[in-house]
Amino acid sequence: MRWLFPWMLLAAAPGFCQARVGEHPAPVSEHQVKAAFLYNFAKFVRWPSPAQARGPVRICLAEEGRIGEALRVLVAGQTLDGRPFEVTAIASLEQAASCQILFVGEASRKRSRSLLARLETRPVLTVGESEGFAATEGMMNLRVAGGRVHVEVNPEAASRAGLQVSSKLLRLAEIVPPKGER
Secondary structure: OOOOOHHHHHHHOOOOOOOOOOOOOOOOOHHHHHHHHHHHHOOOEEOOOHHHHOOOEEEEEOOOOHHHHHHHHHHOOOEEOOEEEEEEEOOOHHHHOOOOEEEEOHHHHHHHHHHHHHHOOOOOEEEEOOOOHHHHOOOEEEEEEOOEEEEEEOHHHHHHOOOEEOHHHHHHOEEOOOHHHO
């Protein structure tokens, strides 16, 4: 299967795509690709608060699942600007508010809508994997089409929360138009 942004996978973490000489590399699953995107989003987004720049880089999950498992393996021992990564499942707004990235899987999207509405102006990058997620309640969406993972970005939503998305990522993503232009 071919995936969009293969450089993100290769740069994701040492050892993520390594194979021994003479061995065939194991195929990379959709969950591993999405985990690599979540990991790399931390490198391509800037948060406004100095408090967000201290402590671990928290990637939170609205539900436990295979992406969480893949993400934990991927970030083990990794740091960003000297800060370790922490992956945790959350159940409340109070927990989500201390995250840098919140991933909302397909299964938890409906029950997370009220949580996402309350996070709208907080500096938490909200990422989903559902059709229309970035257009309706989130900032980024990981959509699979044609055997590839496509990234959709809603810069307007990210800006409302005080987040700055790197122009490098914006050039490679599908931009969700502002609400008035849809």
